[in-house]
Amino acid sequence: MRGLNIVIVLMSGFLLLSSCKEPEPIRIGFLGGLTTRAAGLATSGRDGFLLAIEEINAHGGINGRMVEGLVQDTRTHKETALQAVHILVNRDVSAIIGPMTSQTAVTIVPEINRAKIPMLSPTASTNQLSGLDDYFFRVYYTNAQAAKLLADRLSTQENVRRIAAIYDLGNRAYTEDWVRHFEETLEQGGGLLVARIPFDFRSDTLFLELAARAEKVGPQGILILANAVDTAMICQQLAKTGADLPLYATGWSYSDDLIQFGGKSVEGLTIIQSSDMQDPSPAMQKFLKAYQERFRTTPNFPALHAYDATRMILAILEKTTEPQAIRKELLKREHFAGVLSDLAVDRFGDLKHPQLHLARIKNGQFVSADK
The missing domain is CATH 3.40.50.2300 (Response regulator)
Structure with missing residues (x-):
């Protein structure tokens, strides 16, 4: 009888520990060329991606689950870019933010389509990927x-x-x-x-x-x-x-x-x-303050677009974490609240109302070309 009591106590302890175990995190990936001479585009994008994730985790994550951001360096070659995609696919990510350049996007989209994982690029603008019914999306002009x-x-x-x-x-x-x-x-x-x-x-x-x-x-x-x-x-x-x-x-x-x-x-x-980084709106000023406090530098446009793209995915993750359902939701939603404007994509995943401006460098500053 005493042995039976011990077994019951041990089983109760095991069940208690199991019930206290942290739930599996929701994983989303980031792809960018982080170790090239042109790495500034990707490092800024990565930081915008991480900031959005850190903000939602600071508020308890999504439905009681933390969000884990997995960053992969695509470097400059086709082979390394595809390897980076395979790593994220094998980690069961729900979605991918990136890549930051058009050439990398064209290289990896066939692999993303095979894996059926939605990929939302902050800055890839090539028209080679326009008008296609696939898993590639963007929050940027063409x-x-x-x-x-x-x-x-x-x-x-x-x-x-x-x-x-x-x-x-x-x-x-x-x-x-x-x-x-x-x-x-x-x-x-x-x-x-x-x-x-x-x-x-x-x-x-x-x-x-x-x-x-x-x-x-x-x-x-x-x-x-x-x-x-x-x-x-x-x-x-x-x-x-x-x-x-x-x-x-x-x-x-x-x-x-x-x-x-x-x-x-x-x-x-x-x-x-694609964006006015000196915009005085409260939303922009809030983003600038958060980014500067976290990374000790001023954000530029890739950081802003990656932040917006990540928040689009995070909003959908509140409803579903299944990749194909995320794709459907991206196509279905009429708008997402971006920092500077509402964002929505057409039936091919291209941004409906892109922001486009011309600027000029004057006295070491970017100003409107019309000033």
Whole structure:
């Protein structure tokens, strides 16, 4: 009888311990090139992702479960990007935030489709992934939309007709796609793309040679499609050639690194932006304060978009953690509350009402191009 009592006590203790065990966390992944020369885009995105998760966990998680953010570095090669996806798939993530570049997105979307896990990119803008019924979503404008904005401005407001384009093939799905749409709109407005000058940031690049080639064809302006640091280096070399021409860049370059590394050579450069990081709204100021307190630095646009994208997924996780159900919910919901605007995607997962603006560098600051 005494032995039976001991067994009952042990069993009761086991059941008590089991009932007190922490529930399994909900896992979501992040993909980005964290160890490349263009890592700023991904590291900012990662921090926005982590901030959103930390905020919801500070309030008890989702339905009593903590959210675990799993970060994977895609690096610069197809093999490492696919390996990063496989790791997240094997960890049973409910969804993935990322990647941050178009080339990586094009590389891994087939694998994401096979795994049937929704992937929400904060910044991948290639039109190669537009209009597809798949598992890829984004909270960012497309290349065609951005290229049209800039090309229309050049022909209607700035009377700049002859453009040379310097662009990085390391993110080919972004840059070649962007240049193609830009050239189409430019020609419709009577302009001409007088030179295509490609390079690859993964190999040794002589920026002075790129600048000299662009200046040699006699353009009225130069468009640069590269990461922020390389754009700054190209602008410095253009200054050395004596070229006194209007300079233009895309959203890929939009970060404080452009100003820090470019100095006076980037003064007056016009650039596309997807968000006004100086917006005075309470929601934006709350985000800026939280990010600065957590990471001791000022956030830029990838951080904001990754934060918004992560919060979209977190909102859906309150209802379901099953990947295919998450995909359906993303397509069904009419709007999500982003920091600066409501967000919603169309039936192909593309952002319905993207925010697009032109900014200019003036006195070492990004200001509206219309000021």
